[in-house]
Amino acid sequence: MAKEIKNERAEAVVEAVSKTEQFFNENKKTLLYIIGGIIVACAAFFCWHKFIHQPKVEEAQGQMAFAEENFRNAADSTGYALALYGDGNVLGFEQIAKEYGNKAGKSLNFYAGVCEFYLKNYESAIKYLKAYNGKDEILAARALACIGDCYVNLEDYNTALGYFEKAVAEGDNAFAAEYLLDAGLVAEKLGQNEKALGYYQQIKEKYPMSMQAYDVDKYISRIEAK
Numbered sequence: 001m002a003k004e005i006k007n008e009r010a011e012a013v014v015e016a017v018s019k020t021e022q023f024f025n026e027n028k029k030t031l032l033y034i035i036g037g038i039i040v041a042c043a044a045f046f047c048w049h050k051f052i053h054q055p056k057v058e059e060a061q062g063q064m065a066f067a068e069e070n071f072r073n074a075a076d077s078t079g080y081a082l083a084l085y086g087d088g089n090v091l092g093f094e095q096i097a098k099e100y101g102n103k104a105g106k107s108l109n110f111y112a113g114v115c116e117f118y119l120k121n122y123e124s125a126i127k128y129l130k131a132y133n134g135k136d137e138i139l140a141a142r143a144l145a146c147i148g149d150c151y152v153n154l155e156d157y158n159t160a161l162g163y164f165e166k167a168v169a170e171g172d173n174a175f176a177a178e179y180l181l182d183a184g185l186v187a188e189k190l191g192q193n194e195k196a197l198g199y200y201q202q203i204k205e206k207y208p209m210s211m212q213a214y215d216v217d218k219y220i221s222r223i224e225a226k
């Protein structure tokens with residue numbers, strides 16, 4: 001019985017090999033075309049990545065370095081305009097975005113959005129900042145808070161509050177107390193005093209060493225006196 005089973009298995013293997021060989025012989029030309037096409041596609045991708053894409057990425061990053069330096073040195077609207085628009089010799093974030101797109105890195109939209117904010121172009125700032133999708137927790141929270149600031153300036157306080165809350169929820173970092181204070185002030189503006197009080201108390205309890213905690217008692221007292 002065992003011998004018969006072994007023979008059946010051997011016959012099945014032989015039959016499978018025979019069918020595979022038959023299929024290959026019948027479709028040899030088609031298979032060779034497919035394999036050749038895959039090899040050509042891989043070679044083309046390698047050449048594109050090495051000789052076109054990668055040099056463009058390096059070029060974009062080089063341009064970003066100059067724009068970021070202008071951003072770090074910006075002290076007023078003139079400085080932020082230089083970082084955003086460039087000066088004819090060095091590209092700004094706006095032109096880098098147009099010429100290189102995502103090759104310039106994820107931080108491009110963040111920097112461009114902050115520049116637009118300081119130039120009081122709030123709608124444009126929101127567009128850039130919403131496009132930022134970097135993984136850096138601090139920058140992600142900062143981008144959300146900056147969107148909140150934009151909506152404050154556009155007098156859309158409900159939307160602004162939502163973004164400050166998102167900035168707080170993004171991560172427990174050194175700037176969380178700042179976002180809580182922003183959320184509290186906007187909540188007060190909306191007449192949501194209990195919610196504002198909650199934000200102020202969080203600052204006092206969770207971030208007692210923050211700059212915002214030094215005078216948060218005056219905000220708490222102001223609400224409690226109402």
